[in-house]
Amino acid sequence: MIIGVPKEVKDHETRVGLVPSGVTALREAGHEVLVQSTAGAGSALTDGEYAEAGATILPTAAEVWRRADLVVKVKEPQPSEYDHLRPGLILFTYLHLAPLPELTNRMLEAKVNGVAYETIHDVDGSLPLLTPMSEVAGRMSVQVGAQYLEAPNGGRGVLLGGVPGVAPANCVIIGGGVVGTNAAKIALGMGAHVAIIDRNLNRLRQLDDIFGGQIVTLASNSWTIRENLKTADLVVGAVLIPGASAPKLVRREMIANMKRGAVVVDVAIDQGGCFETSHATTHTEPIYFVEGVLHYCVSNMPAAVPHTSTFALTNATFPYLLELANKGLERACTEHAGLREGVNTYSGFVTHAGVAESQGRQWRDVRGVV
Numbered sequence: 001m002i003i004g005v006p007k008e009v010k011d012h013e014t015r016v017g018l019v020p021s022g023v024t025a026l027r028e029a030g031h032e033v034l035v036q037s038t039a040g041a042g043s044a045l046t047d048g049e050y051a052e053a054g055a056t057i058l059p060t061a062a063e064v065w066r067r068a069d070l071v072v073k074v075k076e077p078q079p080s081e082y083d084h085l086r087p088g089l090i091l092f093t094y095l096h097l098a099p100l101p102e103l104t105n106r107m108l109e110a111k112v113n114g115v116a117y118e119t120i121h122d123v124d125g126s127l128p129l130l131t132p133m134s135e136v137a138g139r140m141s142v143q144v145g146a147q148y149l150e151a152p153n154g155g156r157g158v159l160l161g162g163v164p165g166v167a168p169a170n171c172v173i174i175g176g177g178v179v180g181t182n183a184a185k186i187a188l189g190m191g192a193h194v195a196i197i198d199r200n201l202n203r204l205r206q207l208d209d210i211f212g213g214q215i216v217t218l219a220s221n222s223w224t225i226r227e228n229l230k231t232a233d234l235v236v237g238a239v240l241i242p243g244a245s246a247p248k249l250v251r252r253e254m255i256a257n258m259k260r261g262a263v264v265v266d267v268a269i270d271q272g273g274c275f276e277t278s279h280a281t282t283h284t285e286p287i288y289f290v291e292g293v294l295h296y297c298v299s300n301m302p303a304a305v306p307h308t309s310t311f312a313l314t315n316a317t318f319p320y321l322l323e324l325a326n327k328g329l330e331r332a333c334t335e336h337a338g339l340r341e342g343v344n345t346y347s348g349f350v351t352h353a354g355v356a357e358s359q360g361r362q363w364r365d366v367r368g369v370v
Contacts, residue, residue, distance in 0.1 A: 001325045002032045004068025006061040007039040010075045012283035014042025014306035015313065017072040017093065020053035022318045027054035031325050036064045042303075043310040065089075072321055074313065075300055076103060085110035087347075090329050092321060094118055094133075097344055098245045098358035099272035104350070111348045113329055117317060118270075119243040119352055120342035127242060129320065129342075131178050132312040134267075136302040138182030138238065141265040142171065144296055145234040146190060148263045154287065154294050156261025158233050161191025168192050172228045174220070174249060174274060175238030176203045179267050183236045184215055195228055226254045233259065237266040239274040243344070243354025246271040252290070260292035269297045272358075333366060340366055 003026055005018045016039050023033045035055040037047055047057050058064050065071060065084035073093035077085065085091075085106060095116035097104045107114050117129035127134075142160070149155035149169065162168035171187040173180045176198035187194045188211065195216040198204055204217040218224050229235060229250065235258075239246050246268040255264070255277050268274040269281075277290040280299040287296050302309035320339055323332050333340040343366045344352040356363030 001328070002034065002067055002069045003321070003325060004064040004071045005033065005035045005039050005055075006064045006071065006073065006081075007036045008042075008074055009061075009078050009080055010300055010303075013075050013300050013303045015074040015303055015310045016040045016043050016045065016306075017074050017314070017317070018321070019043075019045060019310060019314050020049045020055075022314060022321070023050055023053035023055045025318070025322065026325060029322065029326060032056070034058050034064045034067055036061050040310075043306040045310075070321075070324060072317075074303075074310075076100065077106075082106045082110075085112045087111040089113065090115065090324065092117075092317075092324060094270070095344055096270045097352075097355045098243060101359050104345070104355065104359060104361075107345045108348050108350065112345060113343065113347065114345040115324070115329070115339070115342045116243070116344045116352075117342070119344060119354070120320060121242075121338040123338065128338075129313075129316050130240075130242075132316050133302050133309065134178035134240075135182050136305065136309050136312060137267045138179035138236075139186045140301050140304065141179070141183050141236045141238075141267050142186040142190065142192075142234070144301070145171075145236065145263045145265045148287065148294055148296060149233060149261075151261075154261070154289070155263055156233065156259060160187070160234070169233035170231050171195070171234045171236070172197065172232040173236045173238055174198075174225065175240065175268075176200070176207050176217075177238060177240055179238035179240070180236070181207065181210070183238060183267075184211065187234075188214055192234070197224060197228065220249070222249075222251075225249060226257070229254050229258050231259075233262055235262070235264045237264065237268045237274040237278070239268045240271065241354065243352050244271070245358040246274045248274060248276045250275040250277075252276045255293050256291040258291070258293050261294065263294045263296065266295065266297045267301065269299050273297060 070090040151157035171192040199220040351366040
């Protein structure tokens, strides 16, 4: 199979879908790898390293897309890439289609076979290709939030950890999964007062054990969220429903009752965001204000630390990429139930229930169309 690695074009997206060690492994398995020139530059990976590993370096993205049987990326196709989509192409990347009906339309019209990192399941029900970027984004959310709490950056001028004689900031984390857990680790490490809100009581028990009672755990409901936001300095949105749009758990009136200059970081923005006031932003223009509350809703947060993120991501994605290359999509789906869950579009059909429900579309089980 011919695997293509184009350079990412999303705003400040400096990660890359494959590292040189992966090129070598694919070549040893009998595959050809095409890499666009400077695709890895943002992650401190040179064309020379890719060439030494056995890749063919091509000057343009168009050549990579045209010649490849399977394109491996990091982020969903941008409008400038839509013309590269074509029937039978396997696209392996983060897709986050639920809040993106236009991209979904284009993929269906082009009959692209889209395999989304974020909906592939492991045998235990976890999301192995979402986990590493959730770890990065969760840890970053508190670092970013602490930065924007500083007055010169628009915040209310609060030091997250406080100092002796002055109380620390209140950090409220909505969602106790991978993002929320990693956010809590950093917030605690910086000395903040931390509360995690989640609807799963067993998960709250686990978090209480993990953090040894150092955090407050709260059962999720609208009253609890509203009351805790009133005293919050930093709020992290860490809610996930795999493949589907994130629920809007924080209403505008809740934002209106927050402190002026408080900060919200919506890590769920890839799936539409869990704040009613959220809309996706970029690393170029990362923030905006609603009701005097600073919103940070960058949809590719881990791109700010591309070297760490690229290696963390490809450590997880590569075994699945190799399986797709070795077996082809149809056989891989037949033999690997978890990978089959990653197929969001196939031959003009939506094949993931979460995407279909979010957009009001019909869907077909991929087993019925492969």
